[in-house]
Amino acid sequence: MSTGVEPQQVLARAREVVSSCTGFRDTAISPTAVDRVVRAELARGRSAAELMAELQRPGTPLARALLDAVLVGETYFFRHPEQFRFLASEAVPAALRRGNLVLRGWSAGCASGEETYSIAACLLGMAPPGVRVEVLGTDLHEGRLEYARRGTYGNWSRREAGPLLYPLYHDIAEGRVSVMDNVRAVTRFAQGNLLEPLAESFGSFDVIFCRNVLTYFSPDAVQTALGHLARALVPGGFLLLGTVEVDHPPAGLVRVGAPELQAFRRPMPQEQVPPPRPAYREPEPVRVAMRVPPPPARTPPPAPAPAPSPVRLHLEALQSIEGGDAAGAASTLEKLLEQFRDYIPGMLELALLRERAGAREAAFALMHTVRDIAARLPPDLIIQGPEPLPARFYRASADAFLTLGAIE
Ligand SMILES: C[S@@+](CC[C@H](N)C(=O)[O-])C[C@H]1O[C@@H](n2cnc3c(N)ncnc32)[C@H](O)[C@@H]1O
The missing domain is CATH 1.25.40.10 (Tetratricopeptide repeat domain)
Structure with a gap:
């Protein structure tokens, strides 16, 4: 008996579900990945109508299988090392100048955690005695977060393009490394969707890395995610994006450094408005005095200009x-x-x-x-x-x- 639902309709609906859950634009959703998941369900004897009905409900096993299939998790330690150098040379000193006793970092879209641990190692390397470090990694893909929490990695996570800028792991077996205890101790992972604001209980951050994530998003989703990221920064904090992810500074942030660095800073409250310049005023028109005015009060001579300090x-x-x-x-x-x-x-x-x-x-x-x-x-x-x-x-x-x- 035909239910009137064609597999093509299920595929189209599956893409809509992926797009609305992730923020991905349609062209960034792999057709083969979606096809594979839907075909596997049909091969298990489920009907197209059944799949269609499941795809009308949020958070079902089918929706999760689709997300797991399309989310790209490519990452490695100290990827884009110039941004870690920036973190060490600019963002950390700025936070210390603000008097921070804790340096807080967030790796948003952390995949299997290499970026999160790299941030933690860098902050630990830079924190003077008495300053604590806390780093959060979030991702939509729960399986990758579980992997991240284990903290053991193979050679694919250590690539030449990512030099080991700070001590981060030690060897445990041929081609396997384990994240050092002090780096793990300051790092935690949680599931989070960048289309939603991060729970307030996580606090705000001196530095946020969100790299190679927005590149898949639709323009609207990029703006939504950037808004959440910018609001999670402390005043004076920095957001680092992937190489080609935006061509304008996100709203409320200012670009820092060369455009290819993709570094943005949330201004301090007093910087929001540029310092007011004394406005030029037309001189008051000269009024013709009807009476002889009293002699002007003696004004003290102007104070000498202060020596430049x-x-x-x-x-x-x-x-x-x-x-x-x-x-x-x-x-x-x-x-x-x-x-x-x-x-x-x-x-x-x-x-x-x-x-x-x-x-x-x-x-x-x-x-x-x-x-x-x-x-x-x-x-x-x-x-x-x-x-x-x-x-x-x-x-x-x-x-x-x-x-x-x-x-x-
Ligand atoms: C290519 S990895 C980037 C990992 C790391 N940031 C890096 O640059 O090495 C992209 C990650 O973004 C996550 N992601 C995609 N859409 C997301 C969303 N809407 N919310 C949270 N994470 C998302 C994916 O699950 C994936 O793990």
């Missing part, structure tokens, strides 16, 4: 950076350092600018000086910069920068 010049440089004028910022910092030769906050800033501009040697020379000066100071001595920070912060930042460069 290193912090004031440093803030000027930061404003240039925010305004996209890296060259202007570098020249302000150079002038600053001519006047205040030991001002290590400015030296660190200039080193990072040099590194971003590709002038590695100059960046290294500056970082060596930062380290040497900081090493001669008492570690807890507070250095006045845009934010007061102890000398040990500058030493740790320079050490991390120089060590990373050496591993490379």
Whole structure:
């Protein structure tokens, strides 16, 4: 007896289900994967009408089988290493400057967990004593999360394209590694769909990696997911996306670094609105006085302009950076350092600018000086910069920068 439902209709409905659960655009859904799942069900003797009815309900075993079949889980340790270098050289120092006692990372769309553990290893490598690390990995695919929680991997997770930037695993057998206990201890995994906001109980993050996920999404789904990601960042936190996933900064975020870095920052509340410039006002029209006015009160002579302080010049440089004028910022910092030769906050800033501009040697020379000066100071001595920070912060930042460069 014909039920009036054709297998082609089931296939079409299956694609709709996949698309609405994942956010994938239709062309990113593998027809062979969907076909395989539906044909397997038909081969088990189920009718097309039965499958169609199951596909009208959310979260059924058939819907899960379809998701498992279409979700691509390609990943490996320290994939796109330049983004981990950015994490170490920019995002972590920024979080420490905000006074964080915990560094929090989220790997959104973590697949089997290699990215999550890589973030955890990097944060652990960068955290000064007394600063904790917490990293969350989420994915839609429960099977991959189970694999991630086991924390043992084969050679496919370690590729040349992903250099081991921080200690992360140890060998357990030929071609098998296990994630180190200290890295596991700060990492946890949970199921989560990027089309929905992350549960508030997970808190907010200093850095979010969401890479090679949005590339499959429809334009609407990309916007939905970006909104959830941006809202999960702390002010001053960073979002790192895959290489070609967006061509504009997500709403509410600003681009940082070169476009190919795909790094975006949530501004601090005071940065949301650019500092108001004093508006130009037309002079008041001169009124003809009918009476002789009283003599003007004596006004005190104007106070002499304050001498430029290193912090004031440093803030000027930061404003240039925010305004996209890296060259202007570098020249302000150079002038600053001519006047205040030991001002290590400015030296660190200039080193990072040099590194971003590709002038590695100059960046290294500056970082060596930062380290040497900081090493001669008492570690807890507070250095006045845009934010007061102890000398040990500058030493740790320079050490991390120089060590990373050496591993490379
Ligand atoms: C190609 S892997 C990327 C893994 C890792 N981020 C990396 O770049 O190495 C994409 C992951 O995104 C997950 N994914 C796809 N759509 C998702 C969604 N709507 N919500 C959460 N995860 C999703 C997939 O299950 C898959 O594990």
